[in-house]
Amino acid sequence: MCCACATQYCACALIFTSPVTTQWKRVEMSLRKLIKDTQKKTNSSYFLKYFKQEDTYSIVKANCVEVEQLEAGTSCRVRDGKDFHDGTIVTFGDKKVVSNAAGDIVEKIEKESAENMEKESAKNMEKQSAESMKNESDYKAWHNEKES
Incomplete structure (x- = not known):
């Protein structure tokens, strides 16, 4: 818990500035690590929808895909047991959202x-029809030549 603002997750840190003074200085720290750690913990709740081959799709737990890669339209590799499959991310979110999107895409x-x-x-x-007409006209021409 942060001493300065009494919150559990805080974007500040108190640092002792000098042994001579007792002043504390508020310094902003990077939130990247905190966000990344939180995303890694919640990453297993994401599901990834991707095309394995043309006209196929699958819904997969995204715990083996980096969060930064979860962007629609990007290529990815997904582990299925010991196998890896190349695919394209179509959408991501919780299982219900992805399942609904899967139904729409199948349609x-x-x-x-x-x-x-x-x-x-x-076509x-x-x-x-064109071949038939050509054959018929060829036959008529041949038949007319034969009668002449």
Whole structure:
């Protein structure tokens, strides 16, 4: 507990400035270590959502990923037992938030997949139609030449 402000977690420290004087001087200390230690303790409550391969996802405890790396869009390596998987962070937070995001992303992937299949199907039908018309015109031309 801090003597100066009577709080348990404090951003100040009291330092004796000189053996001659008894004045105490308030000096700000870096909060980085305190924040980092707190984040490391709470890091296990985070879950990380990432793509293992294209069109796949997984929800993973993020206790093996540094907190500074938990940023959407960044690449990461996640340990799964003895294996490591490369992925891209999509979102992070508690398990409920990440699970909801996972559902939304699965719906988006399925929708995009269905749209891509429809586009591919339309292209194939158009191509077959063009080939059919070409074959029909070739047949008519051949048949007309034969009759002449």
